[in-house]
Amino acid sequence: MDRVRVRFAPSPTGFLHLGGARTALFNWAFARKMKGTFILRIEDTDVVRSTEASVEVILESLEWLGLHWDEGPRVGGPYGPYFQSERLHFYREYAEKLLREGLAYRCYCTPEELEERRQMVIAKGESWRYDRKCYALPDAERKRLEEQGRKPVLRFFIPPGTTTFQDMLRGEVLFHNQELDDFVIMKSDGMPTYNFACVVDDALMRITHVIRGDDHISNTPRQVLLYRALDFPVPEFAHIPMILGKDRTRLSKRHGSPSVTYYRDKGYLPEAMLNYLARLSWATGEEEKEIFTREEIIERFSLSQVTKHAAVFDLDKLNWMNGVYIRKTDNRYLASLLRDILLREGRFREEDFTPEFLEYLENLIAIMKDRLKYLAQIVEEADYFFREDFAFDPEAFEKVLLPEGTEEILRECLKALQDLPDFTVETLENAIRKKAEELNLKAARLIHPLRVSVSGQKVGPGLFELLSVLGKERVLKRIERALDALEERRRTS
Missing domain, CATH: 3.40.50.620 (HUPs)
Structure with a gap:
């Protein structure tokens, strides 16, 4: 048998969608398994719709997934050119x-x-x-x-x-x-x-x-x-087989974005996306096993195990799988990805990412990663980490901050926290629980108002971990802001 040579040949008329990425993955895995050659060819004969920007997006998407080609654009090869227009x-x-x-x-x-x-x-x-x-x-x-x-x-x-x-x-x-x-x-x-x-x-x-x-x-x-x-x-x-949405129609934007770059920019990990795509229509024979490393995909992949029926894209399963990979991934690396997300969204400039701020990102990921499906979730659901003018959830404000006695509780907490020599999880927890005993209250009566004061939300990571990551200066200012908001509400109501 001749040495295996396979190709992935996209048209550069837009983004690399998930179906194309899965096709590229199966070609790449087959070539690697068979010790063959994986070729990338750009089919750009549609002169009206083909763009250089789309070429770059396709190349970036494949590189992000780790599907490196042996012949093709940027690397050359003996059977070029690798653009049809040439x-x-x-x-x-x-x-x-x-x-x-x-x-x-x-x-x-x-x-x-x-x-x-x-x-x-x-x-x-x-x-x-x-x-x-x-x-x-x-x-x-x-x-x-x-x-x-x-x-x-x-x-x-x-x-x-x-x-x-x-x-x-x-x-x-x-x-x-x-x-x-x-x-x-x-x-x-x-x-x-x-x-x-x-x-x-x-x-x-x-x-x-x-x-x-x-x-x-x-x-x-x-x-x-x-x-x-x-x-x-x-x-x-x-x-x-094709990839379909849950409604059994061809995967499109109404099922969530079908492009690879969308998921990259949302903070999905390439290893998780590769793993998820590999499992679409590939019956490994190990149905209880869902997590496969890149090396395991290469070692076990076989076209004979690819099913004939269409695969269904399940965003919930992708989110679960990405969460598994996030929890296994080093916090410093995740912080670098979160930095990229913040830069893309224009929230910060390059010079804002000082060593201290990068350490802050690393620490907040440490307390959030168990809850994450994708990294941009931090920005979408916990923007209080990055701004002081965050909004208070109306229900949380009404039910947690407005009840009688809450202002006095917050003032007592403010005093207790001001006197702390350090802001470790242990010292914070000891201080708040001690204050609850002094006030003859259950600790929850202090914990819930504190959470809403510093985050605007009723739920989130452990309170003492959150306070420690935010740091003393932020926490004290946010409690004072909550007290000001309560005073303003009472004055105007």
């Missing part, structure tokens, strides 16, 4: 070959003419396939049309019979050629179509296995016919 001479060369051998022909039909004929066929209750009007066009007619300014497309001639191929997940797949029409391989502007460019590139890049989404199955018979017409070896195919 390979146009190859497509023209092989299109001319098909034309010379009578396996392709020029078609001068305009879109309007094709649509008119299509509607006529449909009106009869029949299905439309190109009617080969231009297949045997006389030279004189071709010349006349060209003099009118018509630029032809090239169509591939579909032979009679059937086309079969072996799918590594589905076994033998058969198509009747009469169900296919003479499809366009080169457009009138000289650009190749997807099916044609894909075949030429896969052949010239020595691709041995094509692993892609099962939405491409209908393209495969056309590509197999092209491989054979061009005397190229036909690679093996594996069409992996």
Whole structure:
């Protein structure tokens, strides 16, 4: 068997979505398992929609996931270029070959003419396939049309019979050629179509296995016919199932963002995302095991274990899995990721991240990580860590701070905390519990107002851990702010 060579070939027309990332992962894992080569090819022949910014986003997304390619953009390789827009001479060369051998022909039909004929066929209750009007066009007619300014497309001639191929997940797949029409391989502007460019590139890049989404199955018979017409070896195919939302429709923005960069920017960890994507449609045979390291994925991955039915994207499960990885991850590293989130959101400038502030981020992560599904949750649900003008939850203010006697309790707590020589968890807890005994109150009668005073919320991390992380100066100012808010409420009510 030849050395395995697989490719991931995205079109740079937007972000890398989760389905594409899972396809890249399966190709990468198969290549690593088989000691083969993982190739990245950018299919940018759609000149209107393809952008350099999208190329960069795709490369960044793959690198973030750790799916490093052996050949392709930035790294080069012996079978480049790896951008289709730089390979146009190859497509023209092989299109001319098909034309010379009578396996392709020029078609001068305009879109309007094709649509008119299509509607006529449909009106009869029949299905439309190109009617080969231009297949045997006389030279004189071709010349006349060209003099009118018509630029032809090239169509591939579909032979009679059937086309079969072996799918590594589905076994033998058969198509009747009469169900296919003479499809366009080169457009009138000289650009190749997807099916044609894909075949030429896969052949010239020595691709041995094509692993892609099962939405491409209908393209495969056309590509197999092209491989054979061009005397190229036909690679093996594996069409992996799509990823659906919980409503069993194709994954889209309404199911949550489908892009990799969205989850990166939310503070999901690449190891968790890779693990989660790997488990979509991969039946490992260890159904009780959910957590797989990168090395375990490579070691155990097999296309024979990939299921044929669609996978369902479950955000709750991804959140659970990411939480598992967060709890296993070093606080300093998590703090660096939180720093990036804060910078992206424009809350702070680069110079704000002093050693003291970075230590503060590390400490707050230590008390929050057991509650986290993703890192941006800290910013979304606990912004009191980063601002002094946080809002008080209305219900918490009414039920916890407004009851009679709370102001006096807060003033007593303020005195107790002002006298503390240090703000460790132990000294804070001892001081508050001692004050509760002095006031002949349960500790909870002090703890709840203190929490709302320093965070604006009724729930959160352990109070004494929270006070310790916030530090003495912040805590005292926040208690005074809560007292001012209570005084203002009573004055205006």
